[in-house]
Amino acid sequence: MPKFSFRCAKIVRRSRPVSAAGAAVAAILLCLSLAACGGAAEGQGSGGGKPVVLTTFTVLAEVAQNVAGDKLQVESITKAGAEIHGYEPTPGDIRKAAKADLILDNGLNLEAWFAQFVEGLDVPHAVVSEGVEVMSISEDSYQGKPNPHAWMSPVNVQIYVDNMVKAFSKLDPDNAAVFEANGAAYKAKLQSVKDEMVQKLATVPEAQRALVTCEGAFSYLARDAGLREVYIWAVNAEQQATPQQITKAIEFVKANKVPAVFCESTVSEAPMRQVVGATGSTFGGVLYVDSLSESDGPVPTYLELIRHDSKIITEGLTGAAS
Ligand SMILES: [Zn+2]
Numbered sequence: 292m293p294k295f296s297f298r299c300a301k302i303v304r305r306s307r308p309v310s311a312a313g314a315a316v317a318a319i320l321l322c323l324s325l326a327a328c329g330g331a332a333e334g335q336g337s338g339g340g341k342p343v344v345l346t347t348f349t350v351l352a353e354v355a356q357n358v359a360g361d362k363l364q365v366e367s368i369t370k371a372g373a374e375i376h377g378y379e380p381t382p383g384d385i386r387k388a389a390k391a392d393l394i395l396d397n398g399l400n401l402e403a404w405f406a407q408f409v410e411g412l413d414v415p416h417a418v419v420s421e422g423v424e425v426m427s428i429s430e431d432s433y434q435g436k437p438n439p440h441a442w443m444s445p446v447n448v449q450i451y452v453d454n455m456v457k458a459f460s461k462l463d464p465d466n467a468a469v470f471e472a473n474g475a476a477y478k479a480k481l482q483s484v485k486d487e488m489v490q491k492l493a494t495v496p497e498a499q500r501a502l503v504t505c506e507g508a509f510s511y512l513a514r515d516a517g518l519r520e521v522y523i524w525a526v527n528a529e530q531q532a533t534p535q536q537i538t539k540a541i542e543f544v545k546a547n548k549v550p551a552v553f554c555e556s557t558v559s560e561a562p563m564r565q566v567v568g569a570t571g572s573t574f575g576g577v578l579y580v581d582s583l584s585e586s587d588g589p590v591p592t593y594l595e596l597i598r599h600d601s602k603i604i605t606e607g608l609t610g611a612a613s
Pocket residue numbers: 376440506508526527580581
């Protein structure tokens with residue numbers, strides 16, 4: 292089996308005419324159809340008889356698990372800590388996706404690789420952000436494009452949950468009432484965590500209500516909590532943290548005497564450390580957006596992610612952090 296997997300992977304690497312993801316899909320589907328890779332049996336029935344739902348990243352998987360309860364097997368393509376925007380799917384991801392019963396993606400251009408990933412796969416997929424009030428990016432080359440980080444508002448995640456209930460009920464109609472009940476219970480928790488978040492961040496004095504981060508991933512959270520959002524770069528990509536972007540952040544932090552700045556778990560905090568070095572602001576800590584932590588880390592669930600970020604931001608901006 293490993294020998295054949297290797298052969299598949301080599302096909303993928305060599306054929307890069309248009310896109311790696313598209314070529315990978317073609318190569319893996321070829322491998323599957325010929326059964327030449329001997330991998331067809333691997334992973335089949337990995338849901339233990341339950342339908343398998345595959346999500347693009349860990350935040351969606353954990354939310355989806357709350358809706359699915361024990362009726363569906365939910366897995367994430369990217370692992371905890373992985374960069375989501377520019378992720379390059381592996382042959383193993385594509386094999387897994389080909390055998391899934393449903394794939395969930397965030398949409399709003401979050402997963403730049405997704406369209407090619409599902410092209411050629413005969414698996415239904417649902418876009419969970421459908422119906423949210425989309426915020427646009429106001430800076431950089433992304434100006435006017437949707438900000439994909441809609442899940443940073445728990446209110447938006449309530450809409451994600453509705454979309455999941457709908458998709459799961461279509462997939463497994465016998466358990467539609469269970470998904471509906473699970474969804475309603477989880478939406479109540481989302482409302483509580485949103486209220487908690489707003490209350491906590493409301494304690495930050497007016498003069499300190501600026502949230503400075505590496506990626507512009509906090510627009511929805513900042514909107515809900517009444518914070519001003521400033522960032523070094525708009526969306527995680529290969530080209531980021533140019534000298535101009537860092538200078539702009541430094542100028543803002545100096546002019547507004549911002550007490551603390553932050554960076555996210557999936558990117559290097561080095562550019563923000565430069566801002567700290569040039570301004571005398573403090574590094575307030577690591578925020579989570581594009582991925583949960585491992586189960587023994589600070590943010591194993593979405594609700595914990597919102598609680599953690601609210602706490603770190605509030606402590607940093609009020610000077611309560613040690
Ligand atoms: Zn992001």
